[in-house]
Amino acid sequence: MNPLRKIRDSQILLAFLISLTVCLSVLSLRNIGWLQFLELSAYDLYLKRKVDKMPADPRITVIKITESDIQKLGQWPISDAVMAEMLSNILDQRPAIVGLDIYRDLSVPPGKKELTALFSRHDIITVRKIGDETHAGIAQPYMVRNPETNGFNDVPVDPDGVIRRGLLFMGDNETVHSSFSLLLALYYLDRRGIAAEPDAVNPDHIRLGGTTFVPLKSNDGGYINIDARGYQYLVDFRGWPFESFSLSEVLERKIPEGALKDRIVIIGVTAESLKDFFFTPLSKDLSSDALVYGVELHGLLVSQLLRSALQGERPLAPVREVYEWAWIWMWGLTGALLGLRLRSLLNFFLFLSVGIASLILITYYTFMGGWWIPVAPTAISGMASAAFVTAYMSYREKKERGMLMQIFSKHVSKDVAEAIWQQRDMFMDSGRPMSQKVIATVLFTDLKGFTSISERLDPQSLMDWLNEYMEAMAQVIERCGGVINKYIGDSIMVTFGIPVARKTEAEVSADAVDAVNCALEMGEELRKLHSVWEKRNLHTVHMRVGIFTGPLVAGCLGSEQRMEYTVIGDTVNVASRLESFRKDDTALSAGDSPCRILIGESTLNHIGSRFKTERIGEVPLKGKEEKVGVYKVTGHADAS
Numbered sequence: 206m207n208p209l210r211k212i213r214d215s216q217i218l219l220a221f222l223i224s225l226t227v228c229l230s231v232l233s234l235r236n237i238g239w240l241q242f243l244e245l246s247a248y249d250l251y252l253k254r255k256v257d258k259m260p261a262d263p264r265i266t267v268i269k270i271t272e273s274d275i276q277k278l279g280q281w282p283i284s285d286a287v288m289a290e291m292l293s294n295i296l297d298q299r300p301a302i303v304g305l306d307i308y309r310d311l312s313v314p315p316g317k318k319e320l321t322a323l324f325s326r327h328d329i330i331t332v333r334k335i336g337d338e339t340h341a342g343i344a345q346p347y348m349v350r351n352p353e354t355n356g357f358n359d360v361p362v363d364p365d366g367v368i369r370r371g372l373l374f375m376g377d378n379e380t381v382h383s384s385f386s387l388l389l390a391l392y393y394l395d396r397r398g399i400a401a402e403p404d405a406v407n408p409d410h411i412r413l414g415g416t417t418f419v420p421l422k423s424n425d426g427g428y429i430n431i432d433a434r435g436y437q438y439l440v441d442f443r444g445w446p447f448e449s450f451s452l453s454e455v456l457e458r459k460i461p462e463g464a465l466k467d468r469i470v471i472i473g474v475t476a477e478s479l480k481d482f483f484f485t486p487l488s489k490d491l492s493s494d495a496l497v498y499g500v501e502l503h504g505l506l507v508s509q510l511l512r513s514a515l516q517g518e519r520p521l522a523p524v525r526e527v528y529e530w531a532w533i534w535m536w537g538l539t540g541a542l543l544g545l546r547l548r549s550l551l552n553f554f555l556f557l558s559v560g561i562a563s564l565i566l567i568t569y570y571t572f573m574g575g576w577w578i579p580v581a582p583t584a585i586s587g588m589a590s591a592a593f594v595t596a597y598m599s600y601r602e603k604k605e606r607g608m609l610m611q612i613f614s615k616h617v618s619k620d621v622a623e624a625i626w627q628q629r630d631m632f633m634d635s636g637r638p639m640s641q642k643v644i645a646t647v648l649f650t651d652l653k654g655f656t657s658i659s660e661r662l663d664p665q666s667l668m669d670w671l672n673e674y675m676e677a678m679a680q681v682i683e684r685c686g687g688v689i690n691k692y693i694g695d696s697i698m699v700t701f702g703i704p705v706a707r708k709t710e711a712e713v714s715a716d717a718v719d720a721v722n723c724a725l726e727m728g729e730e731l732r733k734l735h736s737v738w739e740k741r742n743l744h745t746v747h748m749r750v751g752i753f754t755g756p757l758v759a760g761c762l763g764s765e766q767r768m769e770y771t772v773i774g775d776t777v778n779v780a781s782r783l784e785s786f787r788k789d790d791t792a793l794s795a796g797d798s799p800c801r802i803l804i805g806e807s808t809l810n811h812i813g814s815r816f817k818t819e820r821i822g823e824v825p826l827k828g829k830e831e832k833v834g835v836y837k838v839t840g841h842a843d844a845s
Contacts, residue, residue, distance in 0.1 A: 220594055227589045228533055236424075243581035244426070247580040247581060249367070253487060256441070265471065267448070267472075271453075272477055282313050283452075285320040288305075292327075292472075296327055299465075303327075306385065307474065310346060317348075328351070330356060330385060330392065331346045331354060336359070356384050357375060357382050358503065363431070369439060370439060425523035445508070474499070475500065481499040522575055523576075529578070536583045541593075560591075561584055568580045643772075645757050646713075649783070650724075651695065651785065653748070654746050654747065674746075681730050682697075685722055688704070716811075721815075724750040745799070748800045751780045751782065757773065757774040758773050783803045783804070783835065804818070
């Protein structure tokens with residue numbers, strides 16, 4: 206076969222090209238953000254399972270300003286005096302550090318003097334808002350004298366309104382600011398000798414205790430072109446809910462003695478009217494269930510930073526983008542290769558179920574191990590590749606089946622044709638019937654005196670007469686297992702031993718026996734036709750048969766538009782010459798039988814003593830240099 210055609214028809218190359226095309230298409234859809242929603246949905250499902258396995262962090266306590274607290278005080282914002290009293294009562298319990306997640310850029314009298322004095326004596330971490338193009342910033346609290354105790358509480362929000370990322374640092378036009386949660390964590394860790402420092406391998410990365418934080422990029426994980434400004438990381442949302450007390454409990458000193466000692470205390474608002482809450486992966490369908498208030502969100506961020514520094518827990522890490530591409534294409538190629546064998550809709554859906562289940566298990570356990578591997582584009586790549594290859598192979602099989610049926614159904618029974626289709630790998634090569642060397646038996650027939658009969662009958666009568674003869678002979682041939690290769694006028698060429706190649710000597714011998722049996726039965730069928738024709742005053746004829754067993758090449762000749770299955774080789778020529786050997790010699794007539802049967806010595810060797818034969822001798826045949834042993838078959842060996 207032409208090497209270029211082999212390449213074109215290669216199933217492996219087909220799978221490779223389809224999977225590559227699908228992968229590039231999926232990556233294109235992914236790069237314009239169409240798959241981000243699916244990927245983030247899978248991320249949220251995995252994260253919920255991971256969060257369920259983590260107990261609350263005992264190092265953090267939350268002080269909540271509830272709707273009931275505001276109603277008791279009768280005002281919002283709370284006054285400086287109330288804030289000073291609240292902070293004083295908390296500090297009396299000697300917490301490790303206090304964080305105030307309440308904006309205070311303006312004083313709320315009375316109590317300014319007391320609040321300012323309190324901040325001059327204690328380090329309290331406060332918040333500011335840097336803002337962006339759509340939200341104005343809010344300055345640091347007026348009473349703060351040390352800028353290093355003030356951090357921003359801005360958090361990046363994903364396009365679907367969900368918080369999944371945290372910030373360590375963020376810059377405005379003038380300077381770089383630390384986040385509120387980072388400052389709280391650093392003040393707590395400072396007593397343990399841990400500080401933020403450059404990573405030894407990559408100084409651009411921040412190392413906190415035993416963990417290096419690698420900043421999130423705009424296309425990491427399932428994200429596409431997100432705003433990755435600042436130093437971002439993925440939030441794990443573990444260690445929640447925290448122990449909490451209300452503002453009223455603080456002011457009324459109802460908090461148990463020592464409950465806040467050495468704790469990180471974060472003060473914030475949970476009143477529903479102030480709407481300081483966020484949707485997270487823990488939220489259910491963006492409803493009010495499992496909403497995280499701002500003060501709790503900062504507690505979650507602090508908890509994660511402490512676990513990273515003290516316990517070595519690194520944030521969830523996306524794999525490098527080039528590895529993501531390879532991962533997506535690998536699944537696409539796997540799906541395409543399996544698609545080569547998915548011959549039915551049932552197999553396709555079985556693969557679909559097993560493949561998706563396997564992908565979910567792999568990505569889930571790698572997620573639990575700290576790696577974010579794409580799910581949605583990978584699943585689409587694998588399914589689409591399998592679907593396209595399966596569809597193509599189904600189309601190709603339909604075309605090949607049509608070709609095989611067109612070629613063989615004319616020559617063999619429907620059952621044999623179906624068997625050929627089931628064993629099509631033996632007959633097809635790159636979508637085209639392939640040639641094969643076989644040992645087979647060829648049978649030729651011809652009618653004696655047909656020319657004179659054709660001169661006496663009109664064309665239609667001649668055609669009707671000949672069709673009646675051919676129909677009767679075809680039934681005998683099919684019954685005996687022969688394959689009609691072609692009709693040549695009044696002649697028939699029949700083969701035994703194709704298209705399924707024989708593998709043993711016994712099978713070749715069985716074909717030779719079937720061929721001789723077929724010739725004898727054709728003679729008996731012709732005798733029956735004589736009786737019918739004589740009653741209708743039609744002409745009768747005699748038939749000559751030549752049979753020879755030997756090597757052949759079986760295959761298709763012609764173009765894809767017009768193709769014929771045939772056999773070629775010296776065996777065909779010898780069988781044809783045996784049929785026409787001394788065709789007018791009355792000494793070789795069939796006696797009282799209307800059919801003369803001549804076979805070659807090779808056929809005789811295969812049929813053994815099953816038939817009565819008469820040796821004609823070693824004779825030269827037309828076109829043959831070597832002589833051929835010729836024998837006449839007169840009947841079955843057990844016939845009287």
